[in-house]
Amino acid sequence: MPRRAREKSESGTYHVIWRGINRQILFENDEDRAKYLDYLQLYREKCGCRVLGYCLMDNHVHLLLAEGEEELSQVMKRLGVSYVHWYNRKYGRCGPLFQDRFRSEAVEDERYLLTALRYIHQNPRSLGISWETYPWSSYRGYMGQDSLLENDFVLGLFGRDRSKAIAEYQRFMQEESAKACLDAEMELLLSDQEANQMLQEQLHGLLPIELQHLGKEERDVALRGLKQLEGLSTRQIARLTGISQSVIVRA
Structure with missing residues (x-):
């Protein structure tokens, strides 16, 4: 099938x-994380792109980038090649490290830019990590100095007064958002029929729709189990169980 x-x-x-x-x-x-950010800084300068946000998780990376002199695909190629070369040399391995094709979504307006940035910053909580103190995201960089970030542009969306803008930025980042943005598992690997069968097996014969009738604690335990299944997105789980994406994320 063509891409x-x-x-x-x-x-x-x-x-x-x-x-x-x-x-x-x-x-x-x-x-390893520090080296990746070093390369991101290098190609930010060489390619003229702007880094508006980032979050480094164990097995995936979120970036919010604005193109400069070079297109996104070229920037990502440079970044990937450099990091993989360094990583392979360090760990004595060979071959690819990243999936062959990164995913991206266009960000066309300021409101969605902030929504995507909030989603990126809150990403660590999917692993039960405190995202507000997570050291490998750009969240805290907006409240201080971070040479990698385009701080002024994003904070300027919250107002001209710097201290008030930071306070408004923090308030916005704390808000819950039901919108998943670009999820690490957004691309469905299973049909709904296949996914429904997998859910029933995980739930030991319980119909996915019946999760709605369980108590909160029992329901949340079941939802956490479903999120560990390979190839299922939050959106697909929500569709098959009838439970909202925001409830699934909080679980």
Whole structure:
């Protein structure tokens, strides 16, 4: 099946996710994460792109980038080649590390830009991690100095007064958002029929729709189990269970 053409952003701004091949770990330790950000800084300067947000998880990366002198695909190619070369040399391995094609979505307006940034910053909570203190995202960089980030542009959307803008930024980032944006598992790998069968097996014969009738604690335990299944997105689980995406994320 031919690949679908990548959506072109009129604004030149994209929310990007790149995952490890076969869900392989990309960062074994903090040195690896720091090296990836070093390369991101290098190609930010060489390619003229703007970094508006990032979050480094164990096996995938979220970026919010605005194109500069080079197109997104070229920036990501440079970044990927450099990091994989360094990683393979460090760990004595060979071959690809990232999936062959990163995913991206166009960000065309300021409101959605902030929504995508909030989604990126809150990403660590999917692993039960405190996203507000997570050291490998751009969240705290907006409240201080971070040479990698285009702080002024994003904070300027909240007002001209710097201290008030930071306070409004923090308030917005704290809000719950039911919109999933570009999810690490957004592309469905299973049909609804296949997924429904997998859910029933995980639930030991219970129909997915019957989760709605369980108590909150029992329901949330079941939802966490479903999220661990390979090839299912939050959106697909919501569709098959009748439970909203925001409830599934909070569980």
